[in-house]
Amino acid sequence: MEHERLKKYLANELSPEERNAFEQEMENDPFLQDAVEGLEAWQKDKQQWSADALETKLQEQAHRIHTPPRGKMVLFNFVKLALAASIIGIISLLTWRMLGNKTSVDTQELFAAYYQPMTHPDATVRGDHSKNEEDSAIQAYEKENYFEAVNHYRKLTQNHPKNVRYQLFLGISYLSTQQAKKAIETLQPIITSAEYQDDIHWYLAMAYLKNKEVTNALVHFNHLTQTDNYYQQQAKEIADKLDGKLAAN
Amino acid sequence: MKPTHSTISDEELIVRYKASQDNSITGELYKRYSMLVFGLCYKYLKEETEAQDAVTEIFVLVIRKLADHEVSNFKSWLYSTAKNYLIRRQKRLQNQPEMIEAEKISENFMENEPDRSLYIREQDTDLLQQAISHLNDEQRTCIELFYLQQKPYIEVASITGYDLKKVKSAIQNGKRNLKLFMEEKRQQHGA
Numbered sequence: 052m053e054h055e056r057l058k059k060y061l062a063n064e065l066s067p068e069e070r071n072a073f074e075q076e077m078e079n080d081p082f083l084q085d086a087v088e089g090l091e092a093w094q095k096d097k098q099q100w101s102a103d104a105l106e107t108k109l110q111e112q113a114h115r116i117h118t119p120p121r122g123k124m125v126l127f128n129f130v131k132l133a134l135a136a137s138i139i140g141i142i143s144l145l146t147w148r149m150l151g152n153k154t155s156v157d158t159q160e161l162f163a164a165y166y167q168p169m170t171h172p173d174a175t176v177r178g179d180h181s182k183n184e185e186d187s188a189i190q191a192y193e194k195e196n197y198f199e200a201v202n203h204y205r206k207l208t209q210n211h212p213k214n215v216r217y218q219l220f221l222g223i224s225y226l227s228t229q230q231a232k233k234a235i236e237t238l239q240p241i242i243t244s245a246e247y248q249d250d251i252h253w254y255l256a257m258a259y260l261k262n263k264e265v266t267n268a269l270v271h272f273n274h275l276t277q278t279d280n281y282y283q284q285q286a287k288e289i290a291d292k293l294d295g296k297l298a299a300n
Numbered sequence: 301m302k303p304t305h306s307t308i309s310d311e312e313l314i315v316r317y318k319a320s321q322d323n324s325i326t327g328e329l330y331k332r333y334s335m336l337v338f339g340l341c342y343k344y345l346k347e348e349t350e351a352q353d354a355v356t357e358i359f360v361l362v363i364r365k366l367a368d369h370e371v372s373n374f375k376s377w378l379y380s381t382a383k384n385y386l387i388r389r390q391k392r393l394q395n396q397p398e399m400i401e402a403e404k405i406s407e408n409f410m411e412n413e414p415d416r417s418l419y420i421r422e423q424d425t426d427l428l429q430q431a432i433s434h435l436n437d438e439q440r441t442c443i444e445l446f447y448l449q450q451k452p453y454i455e456v457a458s459i460t461g462y463d464l465k466k467v468k469s470a471i472q473n474g475k476r477n478l479k480l481f482m483e484e485k486r487q488q489h490g491a
Contacts, residue, residue: 053332054332054335057335057336058335067451067452067455068450070452070453070454071446071450071451071452072450074446074452074453075446075447075450078471078475081379082336082340082375082376082378082379083336085339085340085343086335086336086337086338086339086340086343087339088339088343089338089339089340089341089342089343089344089351090335090338090339090342092342092343092346093338093339093342093348093351096346096348097348102335105335105338106334106335108352109334109335109338109352109355110331110334112352112355112356113327113330113334183458183461184458187457187458199454199464202454203458206458
């Protein structure tokens, strides 16, 4: 289905062959081409991509669409759906609150308050084979074009699976495009690495925070509070807030 | 049994809608195309809320028009309806005197019309090879990587060192030049 492929294309989830096939279609379909251009601009402006969030937004406003035959406003069935969804939403919210679990809102607020992509260190040691790819990755990363950075770092990690720095910056690039799960999957396997140890703990903790996995996030924030490091103070502040929240529950 | 629309073609949905005025059918069309329309609107309006509002207004318009229009290809029709809406909206916002932007949009749309020149006959393969060899280095490299080696834009950019914008533009311009070259040769040979 075109809609699903469009979402996968924008989320960088198509293989190179599938991407090319989709792009060749775009070359012959001006509507698709314009739409992708617009959606990519939207992604860039928002610095995040959530096809589901956009779909939800569009569906939420579907109730505004109506046909007025003979002057009568006929509302879409979406109104009924929207009402049902609202009721379910309200019930869920009440249940959530009755259970006293308010972490979902707070984790996102905390993430927004503390998250910042790491400054890229100067990469001076590069193999000839990966020079162009790494340059492109760093350039995209420094320009805060994290979707493009993800593409480059994915290739680099495929070619150099043991390179911790590539994994770390792939993880941060994922997180900077709001793909917390992928960031966790990328950072968790390198957690025992001696190189960039504090950075990995910090960004993995932030990824868990973004993904609302408070207990897992606390493991890594607490780890950072135990030693003298760049993140110690911030980790302590977040850990205290999360501890307080868990204690309140 | 509850009817489902998800597997039915756009055109069949329209036939059914005209017969039943069932709003769930237009709901299905909205579901299929609202994201594409949003992308189109965002491209030209560059503002999220405005683009969202435009999506709503375009679908209202489309549903109204469906009643008295014969639509053989819904997607193309939706695209031209949306484009016309955006041009009119631009004119309205600028209160008519500033036509430049609307014209600019119109020009962009014209440029983006599907280029059918690359749908070639088999006997044109040699001519195509000849045409490709006449492109400048930039366009030839991008066209070969994209169409012949089937690399996605990002890889073409990575291989050539050009940025994405340059790659897309080289492909677009390369296609246009291929078309011109082939048309010219066909005329010369009375083909």
